[in-house]
Amino acid sequence: MDYLALYVTIKLALVTTVVLMVIAAPIAYLLAYKHFPGKSFVEALIYLPMALPPTVIGFYLILLMGPRGWVGGIWESLTGESLLFTFLGITIASVIYSIPFAVQPMKSAFVKIDRRLLDAAYILGLSKRAAFLRVIIPNSVSGIAASAVLVFLHSIGAFGVLLMVGGSIPGQTKVASIAIYEAVEMMDYSAAGFLALSFIPISYAFLLLVNRLNEDSSI
Amino acid sequence: MTLSATLKKRLKYFDLELSFTCPTGRMMVMIGPSGGGKTTVIRMLAGLEKPDDGRIIFGDEVWFDAGQYIHVPPQKRRLGYVFQDYTLFPNLNLYDNAAFAAVDKKEVDALFELFKIGHLKKRRPHMVSGGERQRCAICQALARHPRLLLLDEPFSALDVITRRGLREELKNLKGKLLCPVIYVTHDINEALFLADEILPVVDGKNDDGWLQRTITREPGSQAVSRGAREPRLSLVY
Numbered sequence: 001m002d003y004l005a006l007y008v009t010i011k012l013a014l015v016t017t018v019v020l021m022v023i024a025a026p027i028a029y030l031l032a033y034k035h036f037p038g039k040s041f042v043e044a045l046i047y048l049p050m051a052l053p054p055t056v057i058g059f060y061l062i063l064l065m066g067p068r069g070w071v072g073g074i075w076e077s078l079t080g081e082s083l084l085f086t087f088l089g090i091t092i093a094s095v096i097y098s099i100p101f102a103v104q105p106m107k108s109a110f111v112k113i114d115r116r117l118l119d120a121a122y123i124l125g126l127s128k129r130a131a132f133l134r135v136i137i138p139n140s141v142s143g144i145a146a147s148a149v150l151v152f153l154h155s156i157g158a159f160g161v162l163l164m165v166g167g168s169i170p171g172q173t174k175v176a177s178i179a180i181y182e183a184v185e186m187m188d189y190s191a192a193g194f195l196a197l198s199f200i201p202i203s204y205a206f207l208l209l210v211n212r213l214n215e216d217s218s219i
Numbered sequence: 220m221t222l223s224a225t226l227k228k229r230l231k232y233f234d235l236e237l238s239f240t241c242p243t244g245r246m247m248v249m250i251g252p253s254g255g256g257k258t259t260v261i262r263m264l265a266g267l268e269k270p271d272d273g274r275i276i277f278g279d280e281v282w283f284d285a286g287q288y289i290h291v292p293p294q295k296r297r298l299g300y301v302f303q304d305y306t307l308f309p310n311l312n313l314y315d316n317a318a319f320a321a322v323d324k325k326e327v328d329a330l331f332e333l334f335k336i337g338h339l340k341k342r343r344p345h346m347v348s349g350g351e352r353q354r355c356a357i358c359q360a361l362a363r364h365p366r367l368l369l370l371d372e373p374f375s376a377l378d379v380i381t382r383r384g385l386r387e388e389l390k391n392l393k394g395k396l397l398c399p400v401i402y403v404t405h406d407i408n409e410a411l412f413l414a415d416e417i418l419p420v421v422d423g424k425n426d427d428g429w430l431q432r433t434i435t436r437e438p439g440s441q442a443v444s445r446g447a448r449e450p451r452l453s454l455v456y
Binding site: 114116117119120121122123124125126127135138139141 | 262265266267292293294296297298299300302306308309310319320359363
């Protein structure tokens with residue numbers, strides 16, 4: 001069995017989840033509490049990766065992250081290396097691919113918090129930032145956990161985006177879903193079968209966790 | 220310290236226009252029908268909403284002045300605010316709630332004893348009764364050493380018996396408080412029982428006749444003469 005590919009998958013999913021939790025929290029806060037012009041356009045843009053075919057996202061990411069692209073050009077002038085076909089490259093791709101699944105559950109958890117709790121926090125002397133850390137975050141733990149699990153699951157299933165941005169370099173960008181595809185192409189059904197089988201308990205356990213978290217938060 | 224406020228704000232169905240003062244140690248009860256702007260007044264005093272015009276002065280500090288564009292945020296006003304319900308933090312137990320912004324955490328125990336909830340310290344808000352939650356909310360407000368105490372229908376979600384008990388406790392406490400207290404209610408008994416001063420508010424304006432009209436049988440002018448003899452207080456329950 002291709003343990004290396006499985007390792008890259010898990011590593012990518014974990015890094016994506018951690019990065020997205022940090023990025024998504026302030027975005028979800030803005031969407032939940034602030035009113036600004038063009039908010040619905042911004043929100044739709046953030047959810048766009050959910051509605052686009054992965055190859056379309058991958059195509060634009062190649063343009064953006066390639067040596068002539070805006071991001072890739074800056075990266076190359078700074079480090080002298082290409083962003084495509086690296087673990088960092090697929091991490092960026094995976095973060096963008098999964099961002100809707102991080103923001104959406106977090107936002108709905110924030111929206112559910114009673115506004116009077118925030119009023120009470122301000123009156124008790126908390127700044128907006130302190131109220132976010134001491135009131136909003138602790139009272140939306142199950143929503144945040146649900147978003148983390150969803151992002152993790154969505155990342156281990158990524159295929160098209162990663163193949164386009166990262167190719168299939170063992171130990172770097174060859175994730176388990178790509179390894180399965182390649183094994184099947186080479187008619188190696190037993191290798192593909194073992195890898196495929198290893199996904200089922202992981203995904204099933206995490207889904208049970210999501211359900212449990214949703215039940216907790218509805219109390 | 221004396222609180223004095225002149226407030227003007229355009230609301231959806233009427234214009235709010237009020238002015239009042241409340242010195243330290245006095246309890247001013249704002250009373251009137253629901254939807255009359257009482258909570259809006261409290262929220263403006265707390266800094267959660269801005270009046271369109273007017274001033275709020277506390278002692279020698281200006282908290283709000285429309286002309287000079289002064290608006291002190293709620294964080295800096297150091298006041299105690301007890302809402303009708305739902306304002307304890309659900310993720311914290313009662314003790315941590317009360318100690319949330321306490322000046323001296325040691326005082327929280329004494330407050331809990333005073334309000335007879337010492338045995339519930341470790342419980343979360345959803346595990347105790349409404350009356351116990353409101354006791355804790357009062358402890359939370361007092362532990363901050365507020366310079367002004369705002370109570371917005373703190374007991375109206377409670378049953379009659381609990382409400383009477385808490386009303387008594389609040390009255391006993393009143394003499395010990397070293398700050399102005401503003402209490403909002405639509406319960407006339409509560410107002411008469413607690414108030415040093417009553418401010419009836421109807422549709423955003425001070426209406427001194429409202430109380431008389433409400434507790435007496437006769438409408439309008441005769442109310443003043445007959446009101447004292449024939450109160451309908453029992454109907455309020």
